[in-house]
Amino acid sequence: MHIPDGFLSPAVAVTTGLASGAMVSIALVRSREAFGTRRAPILGLTTAFIFAAQMINFPVAGGTSGHLLGGTLATIILGSPWAATLAMTTVFVIQAILFADGGITALGANIFNMGLVGIWVGWWLYRPLQQLLGGSRGRLPLAAGIASAISVVAAAIACALELAVSGTIPLNVALPAMVGVHILIGIGEGLITAGVLNYLVKVRPDLLPGEQPQLKNWVVPVVTVLLIAGLLSLFASTWPDGLDSVAEKYGFKNKETKVVEIPTPFADYKIKGLDEKVGTSIAGLVGSGICFGIAFGVAQVVKPKNA
Secondary structure (H helix, E strand, C coil), rough: CCCCCCCCCCCHHHHHHHHHHHHHHHHHHHHHCCCCCCCHHHHHHHHHHHHHCCCCEECCCCCCCCCCCCCCHHHHHCCCCHHHHHHHHHHHHHHHHHCCCCCHHHHHHHHHHHHHHHHHHHHHHHHHHHCCCCCCCHHHHHHHHHHHHHHHHHHHHHHHHHHHHHHCCCCCHHHHHHHHHHHHHHHHHHHHHHHHHHHHHHHCCCHHHCCCCHHCCHHHHHHHHHHHHHHHHHCCCCCCEEEHHHHCCCCCCCHCCCCCCCCCHHHHHHCCCCHHHHHCCCHHHHHHHHHHHHHHHHHHHHCCCCC
16 A cells, blocks of 8 residues: 555645654654563564565455555554554655655655554554453454454545545545455455464463563564565565555556655665565565664664663
């Protein structure tokens, strides 16, 4: 659902950019209590995982693919929608600047849709669902899976509204088209979110809020992220994602432009001059490492001085 340059009007791009910037600024302050010395690395690990997982597009019906957004998952692992805002923003900034994934002028909209909407809708739904299902930690994966699936549809609605206001496609066309395909993608999001949290609840509960992380046991999580970024990413579906599929079907794909061109050796998750698979693997590993480093650095800056 990464919006490229050219799909949004300047007014919509600026408005969503200002809204996202304001929320990120608030998140830098409000997330301070989420990061003590032992929990700060989890922000880095979660950010790296979301980046790696977003590289893997999975097929849905009609020759369309989707990928994990991860807002709800990040919120639950980090225990704070504000901390998740920092993680997701880091991912989208790195994707746009280093990997040409999502337009620079549309960066604010991408943060708003996939980050803020995905985070807050998932968070607001997850807590009452968890209580409705009994409130036990064993029900956490199911509640989170349902909430994350709905959050994807909410993000798609936000994207459709932005496209319509920009004059790119009429709302009566954009809304059913975006919602229809993202219901299917949301199912995938829900299954992935539930699967990851089911593993954490049963095997690594120390990585969830309320527990002290066992830092000596970081080998498996780190290796998992590296395998996803460097190996599983090679098997991603090549079908267009939900937004690209809608753009091709309804004739506004040609509006995609490069308003801001940033030279990068990792554009489209490839490296010029290298075999495509080798380039993708290296790009995934480098991107995950950068996301971890930046997010971990942010956690060190914003954590309380006495942590």
